[in-house]
Amino acid sequence: MRFLWLLLITGSCWFDAAKGDVLETIAQWPLLDFALPYDPHYLDQFKPENVVPTGIEIGWNRIFISVPRLRDGVPATLNFIPRNIPPGSSPQLHAYPSWDWHGAGIGDLNCSKLISVYRIRIDRCNRLWVVDSGIMTSIDDFRVVCPPKIVVFDLQTDRLVRLYTFPRQSLRPNSLLTNMIIDDVTATTCDDVFVYISDTTGPGIVVFDGATDRSWRVLHTSMFPDPSFSTYQIGGDSFELMDGVVGLAFSPQLNTLYYQPLATNLLFSVPTSALQGGPLPFGEQLPVTVVGKKSSQGLALAVDPQDDTILFSPLTETAIASWHPRTNQQRIIAFSPQQLQFTAELKFAERDNGDLWILSTRFQKFFRRQISPREINLRIMRIRFNSNNVPKPGTFYLSHQQQRIPHYFYNNTVLI
Numbered sequence: 001m002r003f004l005w006l007l008l009i010t011g012s013c014w015f016d017a018a019k020g021d022v023l024e025t026i027a028q029w030p031l032l033d034f035a036l037p038y039d040p041h042y043l044d045q046f047k048p049e050n051v052v053p054t055g056i057e058i059g060w061n062r063i064f065i066s067v068p069r070l071r072d073g074v075p076a077t078l079n080f081i082p083r084n085i086p087p088g089s090s091p092q093l094h095a096y097p098s099w100d101w102h103g104a105g106i107g108d109l110n111c112s113k114l115i116s117v118y119r120i121r122i123d124r125c126n127r128l129w130v131v132d133s134g135i136m137t138s139i140d141d142f143r144v145v146c147p148p149k150i151v152v153f154d155l156q157t158d159r160l161v162r163l164y165t166f167p168r169q170s171l172r173p174n175s176l177l178t179n180m181i182i183d184d185v186t187a188t189t190c191d192d193v194f195v196y197i198s199d200t201t202g203p204g205i206v207v208f209d210g211a212t213d214r215s216w217r218v219l220h221t222s223m224f225p226d227p228s229f230s231t232y233q234i235g236g237d238s239f240e241l242m243d244g245v246v247g248l249a250f251s252p253q254l255n256t257l258y259y260q261p262l263a264t265n266l267l268f269s270v271p272t273s274a275l276q277g278g279p280l281p282f283g284e285q286l287p288v289t290v291v292g293k294k295s296s297q298g299l300a301l302a303v304d305p306q307d308d309t310i311l312f313s314p315l316t317e318t319a320i321a322s323w324h325p326r327t328n329q330q331r332i333i334a335f336s337p338q339q340l341q342f343t344a345e346l347k348f349a350e351r352d353n354g355d356l357w358i359l360s361t362r363f364q365k366f367f368r369r370q371i372s373p374r375e376i377n378l379r380i381m382r383i384r385f386n387s388n389n390v391p392k393p394g395t396f397y398l399s400h401q402q403q404r405i406p407h408y409f410y411n412n413t414v415l416i
């Protein structure tokens with residue numbers, strides 16, 4: 001087994017601005033606001049202090065935002081805002097595709113509609129893939145109200161084009177489907193893709209074969225939370241969460257799926273060929289590799305499609321870092337205790353010149369019920385790798401060989 005430490009020797013790395021990086025705020029909110037329908041029940045049941053998004057996806061004209069029902073009071077679990085908004089504004093969220101799909105926001109639980117969505121992805125055919133967990137109030141009492149499903153909308157028409165309900169065999173009693181990768185490497189149509197889905201509390205990875213409408217699950221000890229990493233430090237706050245596999249990223253060139261539980265400091269990978277062949281025979285082990293070790297836990301992962309660099313966001317360091325597994329080159333792409341508090345998404349947006357989009361939330365404050373409506377708690381940001389932006393006040397601009405990385409960033413010096 002290959003074992004590389006992700007972060008190198010203390011003091012030997014430098015901030016690097018090779019790509020002219022800076023955090024650009026697209027939209028930001030103290031608390032989310034919705035363009036609610038006329039039905040007054042939506043307003044009655046709305047609890048803004050319980051509403052924290054975990055997913056974004058960038059369409060040609062719209063930014064999609066998924067808001068799982070972690071607690072009660074979420075009006076709509078899938079929403080959009082227009083792309084052409086004034087930078088840094090706080091637009092109202094619009095339910096997607098319509099309020100008709102979000103009866104769960106007023107207690108009307110219909111399993112044909114959307115219940116609770118953690119993440120969404122757009123495929124090459126401009127269709128929005130939605131994994132619906134089917135779980136209400138997952139943080140508070142984890143109510144299993146519907147089987148989880150995949151719902152696909154055509155973004156040209158905003159109509160449902162595909163629906164797949166996961167069978168019981170692909171699930172466990174406490175399954176919580178939270179993230180997905182669409183693998184279209186071998187696809188010949190819009191539909192014969194593989195989808196890899198994280199089951200955070202099951203735990204495990206569920207594989208959906210779009211060609212045959214089948215699904216199965218794989219499990220490896222690396223997908224479990226590590227109890228010694230279940231306490232998270234962000235700024236002055238600390239909180240505990242025993243979450244298994246949730247961060248996913250994919251390299252189509254290397255045919256590799258990367259993943260990490262929330263409660264770990266390790267990053268793992270598995271060849272997609274090992275996932276695609278159907279359920280493993282009993283007793284056979286998934287060929288998992290420990291890719292490296294991070295300075296703290298993290299949620300979001302991404303692979304740069306240009307050169308297979310892995311991007312991650314160690315929570316405690318409130319940073320976005322990159323690491324190339326072959327060259328071992330490491331960089332801090334952005335650092336901001338203010339703006340990068342709980343980075344839930346890192347995405348290279350195909351519909352935005354491949355620029356990097358970021359969703360950062362003060363999840364820890366929502367979780368601890370200590371959110372302040374007088375501060376900015378939710379941010380959608382972008383790093384334009386290809387343009388020379390002027391750094392904004394409050395952004396820690398990373399200039400080449402000027403600034404040493406803070407010492408706490410690296411906690412290990414071993415390279416095997």
Ligand SMILES: *[C@@H]1O[C@H](CO)[C@@H](O)[C@H](O)[C@H]1NC(C)=O
Pocket residue numbers: 110111112113
């Ligand atoms: C659930 O929604 C479907 C699709 O709109 C509808 O046909 C069905 O009648 C609804 N079920 C209930 C119990 O309201």
